[in-house]
Amino acid sequence: MLPQSRSLAVRAVEACGAYTLLRLRRDGADAGVPGQFFMLRAAPAPADAYLSRPISAAWADDDELAFLLDVRGPGTRALTAGGAVEVLGPLGHGFELAPGPALLVGGGIGAAILPWLVRLLPEARVLLGFRTDAHAVCAALVHPDATVVVEPELVTEPLARLLPGFEGTVYACGPDAMLGAVAALAAEHGVACQLAMEAAMACGFGACHGCAVKIDGRWKRLCVEGPVLEASRAVA
Amino acid sequence: MLPQSRSLAVRAVEACGAYTLLRLRRDGADAGVPGQFFMLRAAPAPADAYLSRPISAAWADDDELAFLLDVRGPGTRALTAGGAVEVLGPLGHGFELAPGPALLVGGGIGAAILPWLVRLLPEARVLLGFRTDAHAVCAALVHPDATVVVEPELVTEPLARLLPGFEGTVYACGPDAMLGAVAALAAEHGVACQLAMEAAMACGFGACHGCAVKIDGRWKRLCVEGPVLEASRAVA
Amino acid sequence: MPSLETSFCGLRLPTPFVNGSGTLDALVSGTLGVSAFVTKTVTLNPREGNPPPRIAETPAGMVNSIGLANPGLDRFLEDDLPRLAELGVPIVASVGGWSPGEYATAVARIGAHPAVVAIELNVSCPNVESGCISIGTDPRETRALVERCRRETDVPVLAKLSPSVTEIEAIATAAAEGGADGLVLINTLRGIAIDRATLRPLLGGGGGGLSGPAVKPVALHAVFHAYAATGLPIVGMGGVAGGSDASEFLAAGATLVGIGTALFRDPAVVARAALELAEELERRGASGPEDLVAAAHPPTSTSSRA
Amino acid sequence: MPSLETSFCGLRLPTPFVNGSGTLDALVSGTLGVSAFVTKTVTLNPREGNPPPRIAETPAGMVNSIGLANPGLDRFLEDDLPRLAELGVPIVASVGGWSPGEYATAVARIGAHPAVVAIELNVSCPNVESGCISIGTDPRETRALVERCRRETDVPVLAKLSPSVTEIEAIATAAAEGGADGLVLINTLRGIAIDRATLRPLLGGGGGGLSGPAVKPVALHAVFHAYAATGLPIVGMGGVAGGSDASEFLAAGATLVGIGTALFRDPAVVARAALELAEELERRGASGPEDLVAAAHPPTSTSSRA
Ligand SMILES: Cc1cc2nc3c(=O)[nH]c(=O)nc-3n(C[C@H](O)[C@H](O)[C@H](O)COP(=O)(O)OP(=O)(O)OC[C@H]3O[C@@H](n4cnc5c(N)ncnc54)[C@H](O)[C@@H]3O)c2cc1C
Ligand SMILES: Cc1cc2nc3c(=O)[nH]c(=O)nc-3n(C[C@H](O)[C@H](O)[C@H](O)COP(=O)(O)OP(=O)(O)OC[C@H]3O[C@@H](n4cnc5c(N)ncnc54)[C@H](O)[C@@H]3O)c2cc1C
Ligand SMILES: Cc1cc2nc3c(=O)[nH]c(=O)nc-3n(C[C@H](O)[C@H](O)[C@H](O)COP(=O)(O)O)c2cc1C
Ligand SMILES: Cc1cc2nc3c(=O)[nH]c(=O)nc-3n(C[C@H](O)[C@H](O)[C@H](O)COP(=O)(O)O)c2cc1C
Ligand code: FES
Numbered sequence A, B: 001m002l003p004q005s006r007s008l009a010v011r012a013v014e015a016c017g018a019y020t021l022l023r024l025r026r027d028g029a030d031a032g033v034p035g036q037f038f039m040l041r042a043a044p045a046p047a048d049a050y051l052s053r054p055i056s057a058a059w060a061d062d063d064e065l066a067f068l069l070d071v072r073g074p075g076t077r078a079l080t081a082g083g084a085v086e087v088l089g090p091l092g093h094g095f096e097l098a099p100g101p102a103l104l105v106g107g108g109i110g111a112a113i114l115p116w117l118v119r120l121l122p123e124a125r126v127l128l129g130f131r132t133d134a135h136a137v138c139a140a141l142v143h144p145d146a147t148v149v150v151e152p153e154l155v156t157e158p159l160a161r162l163l164p165g166f167e168g169t170v171y172a173c174g175p176d177a178m179l180g181a182v183a184a185l186a187a188e189h190g191v192a193c194q195l196a197m198e199a200a201m202a203c204g205f206g207a208c209h210g211c212a213v214k215i216d217g218r219w220k221r222l223c224v225e226g227p228v229l230e231a232s233r234a235v236a
Numbered sequence C, D: 001m002p003s004l005e006t007s008f009c010g011l012r013l014p015t016p017f018v019n020g021s022g023t024l025d026a027l028v029s030g031t032l033g034v035s036a037f038v039t040k041t042v043t044l045n046p047r048e049g050n051p052p053p054r055i056a057e058t059p060a061g062m063v064n065s066i067g068l069a070n071p072g073l074d075r076f077l078e079d080d081l082p083r084l085a086e087l088g089v090p091i092v093a094s095v096g097g098w099s100p101g102e103y104a105t106a107v108a109r110i111g112a113h114p115a116v117v118a119i120e121l122n123v124s125c126p127n128v129e130s131g132c133i134s135i136g137t138d139p140r141e142t143r144a145l146v147e148r149c150r151r152e153t154d155v156p157v158l159a160k161l162s163p164s165v166t167e168i169e170a171i172a173t174a175a176a177e178g179g180a181d182g183l184v185l186i187n188t189l190r191g192i193a194i195d196r197a198t199l200r201p202l203l204g205g206g207g208g209g210l211s212g213p214a215v216k217p218v219a220l221h222a223v224f225h226a227y228a229a230t231g232l233p234i235v236g237m238g239g240v241a242g243g244s245d246a247s248e249f250l251a252a253g254a255t256l257v258g259i260g261t262a263l264f265r266d267p268a269v270v271a272r273a274a275l276e277l278a279e280e281l282e283r284r285g286a287s288g289p290e291d292l293v294a295a296a297h298p299p300t301s302t303s304s305r306a
């Protein structure tokens, strides 16, 4: 039932503003659908990161699997060192593409998940919010016509302007606070909304019960139920 | 009192028969004298080797510090991966060059310590013993005219033929059993003998008391008292 | 290649490798090659588990504070167990509780199911405030609990012990006296993580349990001394990540070997460890894993084993 | 940069960093930047220590079975202590023994030396058959020992405790009741290594003690709960390898921070950790390390500290 773990070679590691783009040789690996994720681990293993890290694919080409990384600690740092990468996935449930107009909302590294979704929803409006201009550089990877805001402006501000009268689906990924605000706005306007959420994960395949998130009002495993959830399930 | 640890870049990692030659950019590092040793650790640190490894320098040039490695486990394996090497040393007491003729005896990876000693004792006779021909390849690094034996012949056999009437010093490095036999032969013929010994070491500078060897009839720290010892001190 | 077949408490298993309780959900990922599947600890009432964060990485391991999240006895029996029974591997059910009566009820009801080949009494979970863990730190309570549960079922009853005790021999002996058919050790070590940003305890449950390669020397110590004290068959675990770890546990006195945390980072670890063990047995000219069991013990101290 | 100056049991030290007993020989390597030097445990009679091998590497750590190799009380007082006194750092002497009388003799004689600013009672060495370790696993014996030693000297008396006990709070409380001025924890965890070639115990002494980053979560747990139980000043150690480890120990309740195993692989670690801690204090706007002490505890549980 579980996909096999693969060791994929690195094609390139490129700075992308404050983030880092990791491009792997796909080598026939199953890429799943946007919103699913992979457990990634540098090989040989670094001394300071024992577990793999959950990362969503930024996109999948015939010969490439790409990830956009916010290098925060030892696990992501080791992934950018240029060695091979152990890849387990695709895991979890991705976005369910609904008919009708689409609004894609990304906050910070949450934008990482959107380039691939944009390819499947080329007509979508894209709203991106970042902490700094250096973080906003990656907007170019997502969509040339994305609306990009930088703090102190929040991505929910343009969203609030677009939602009245919008009949379609909001697809959002970003920090919890942003997702909460997006879900509240969508609910207020009666708009369908899917959230790609994050949690600390040890395994990614239901084994550890580490990735608890309130889903349907109870602590449940995000890697099993999500990471993409109907907004109504995530905010009880 | 303790030398500073240095990070040295790798010039080359070369196979040498069954062994591996690790050539570091010396970069002004103190090289000490033959028989002293260094604590080496790959950088970045591998996940499967926490401690540094004690290794003797094979030689030191103006711009190079070279080590001959028997890759047995994770620590030495990581040293040959081509990254930088953390180098602490020189540590311990090396050979004390005595006037008069010299007989250099190396067994297995014990030969690693001899190339540099040969440079200081160019007139020395060199006897080397190895397990297989693949191990014996490194003899060329030690001395072009070395007497090389391969098991089942033991290096103590040519040594026993040379010792009668020899008035000089034997300098030996190799496995414990060989060193014991060399020391016994030397004692039998009343010949001065220095042994470069090995023990498991966590620190290399007297801190851990891990490197206990019977010295003067008691368990003492090899890294403090040796690793080169008068044979009479090591075999009580 | 030598066979890895192994007898344990009257069961014949194709390999000595099982999972650690709570470190594999076979209904989600499949059995990943274990020879018997050990369930997450089941308690009388359903438990959501502790608030997040529940895990933190540590050097060569992790601390967790899951808090025994499980569906509770009724739903386990109705929903999970029938589906687990279809997976084609024997089921070892882990049970926990807050009183001997709770354990006894679970043992009786679960032990009656034909797919269940053994029951593991978790008296060693560090992530709940009372119950389990406090029983397993007291020899008297451990003996009494095992005695009571032993009467409730015909399948072998195993006691899963904590390494965070002064004298593992005393607890192991108490479990043996209570009639345990085997021991499982180790559970996680009591440990905590501090949030480097806030400097407050990181895990939502406050305390936690340490697992992974980091704990291997402690686990080997516990297995070695529990075996010397009781001679009972042992499921040894704690940091196993490959075949040579497995042989170390066998030598220390284990008959089966559990893998937990290492599964999280590499779901193929069980298959790899089995291959490595088979290769090692071949190199040693051993006829099976049982040749290695208790090899680290002096010949005279080897007690009789079931 | 904020100063790292720290008060501990009436001493003012330039930084909170000391070495772990038995993990630095300042007479061989110099003090490597520690603010006070802790000696290897001294016993009444000289000890050669255990036969080799004495150490084995483990994931993110090591097990050792040194066996308290030391010159014995007389030679320590005659040869070592006068030379240590010249190094220019305060000396904390660690003492061990096989009876309260042996401890008391050592405490009285060593405590009289002007360079000695505190005495650490090692009641937690896992590498000798009896003595130390068995005292430190029993609250009554611990209390009695500390009481007796407390009477023998005017310098602060610290109790160094083992994490390999069921309830660290009970031992810590006993030490406090006996009059300990502070606590040192943790000593190594009981652990063993198996020789993969022979499948026999690897270490010459049989058993061993686990140290290094692997044990950090267990050490933080012990410090946290010993602090909560006693409020005594604590020297926290176990896996410290940098400034952020140090802040975690301070937050758990330590006032000083000890470094042991990490020194072996990097003799510059103390200086680096001090720099990193100073930088972190600056980032936090803290005026000194003492601002961080017990930050992980709820405000109400903070006992008064000396
Ligand atoms: C489904 C999913 C998809 C994701 N997709 C992406 C993606 O596409 N791109 C991406 O960059 N990220 C993604 N993430 C997030 C990513 O998994 C984490 O950022 C990553 O695991 C962090 O690993 P690390 O090694 O960089 O840092 P870690 O060491 O794991 O630390 C992460 C953060 O926690 C902090 N931290 C760690 N330990 C402690 C401690 N003891 N106390 C206080 N703070 C601590 C660190 O300082 C750091 O800020 C995704 C997560 C999920 C669940
Ligand atoms: C002063 C001195 C100088 C030295 N000079 C040299 C030199 O010039 N060149 C050189 O190659 N070596 C030298 N050595 C030896 C070298 O230090 C060791 O071979 C090295 O530390 C091994 O490290 P490793 O990572 O390769 O293997 P390790 O993992 O340290 O293992 C070493 C050996 O022990 C075995 N082992 C490890 N753990 C276990 C276990 N649990 N059970 C059973 N077996 C185990 C391994 O299989 C392996 O054969 C020297 C040693 C000393 C003390
Ligand atoms: C996330 C997690 C959850 C666990 N849950 C349980 C449990 O429910 N019951 C139990 O007896 N042990 C539980 N354990 C302990 C493991 O079964 C095992 O004893 C321990 O982790 C040591 O093995 P390892 O180092 O291979 O993980 C859990 C361990 C982890 C890491
Ligand atoms: C090789 C070695 C020798 C030790 N010797 C002693 C000792 O003589 N007395 C003592 O109280 N602790 C001794 N310890 C324990 C350390 O002082 C320290 O408590 C422990 O190692 C945990 O810290 P660490 O992880 O930083 O090493 C020793 C530890 C090691 C690794
Ligand atoms: S990450 Fe392990 S259960 Fe979700």
Ligand code: FES
Residues within 6 Å of the ligand: B200, B201, B202, B203, B204, B205, B206, B207, B208, B209, B210, B211, B221, B222, B223, B224
């Ligand atoms: S290697 Fe540590 S004392 Fe010799």
